[in-house]
Amino acid sequence: MNPSLKAKATIKFFVLATALSASPMLLAEGNPTFEKVCSSCHTGGFKGWVTGAPNIHKKEEWSSYLDRDSVERMKEIVLKGAEDHKVKGGCSTCSNGSILNAVDYIISEVR
Ligand code: HEC
Incomplete structure (x- = not known):
């Protein structure tokens, strides 16, 4: 050559x-935890559609949640679970810290 x-x-x-x-x-x-655990529901797509989870790429889908709940309340919902949210998004092996970081990551993207 x-x-x-x-x-x-x-x-x-x-x-x-x-x-x-x-x-x-x-x-x-x-955010590694977001990509591993949360992205299946929170990036649109089929599972996002089925579950009705707000999409991280669409700020408007988060505005009603941001109006309703403080970030602290959202962290509590995701950490401890709620009627329409699995505890830690279903990742029982995830540390509390990694889950809190994933919530912070979402908020930083959608605000
Ligand atoms: C199985 C699907 C699914 C997974 C996985 C999931 N979520 Fe959700 N998430 C939802 C749905 C559905 C809602 C909307 C619930 C509602 O309408 O109140 C939601 C709502 C939220 C909210 C807003 C809560 C509120 O009511 O203010 C936050 C914050 C959130 N998710 C963070 C996360 C994080 C962080 C992860 C990963 C650790 C995660 N989610 C994983 C389905 C999921």
Whole structure:
């Protein structure tokens, strides 16, 4: 291979590698507990539709919750569960801290 072709191939490789690694990096920038536990219901999609869970990508779906409940109350609902919310979103092995961080993450996205 001549040097310039080799350079092009190397650049292609890096572009591809960056593209492939970008999605896990984005997830890591979000919130690991949110991605693992909460995202199944709280990012729209089929389960979001079935359960009626507010979508993190749609601020308007959160406004009535934000009007009704303080962040403290939301944390209590998610940690301890409520009529229409599973305890810790169903993740019994999640630490309280990771759940609270996931709520903070949602609030920071939807406010
Ligand atoms: C099985 C689906 C499901 C999962 C998983 C889930 N949620 Fe929810 N969540 C809901 C639904 C449905 C509502 C709306 C409940 C209602 O209408 O009062 C909700 C509401 C909420 C609210 C607003 C509560 C209120 O009434 O003010 C918060 C905050 C929240 N979820 C956080 C989380 C977090 C954090 C996680 C992950 C640890 C999580 N949820 C996982 C279904 C889910």
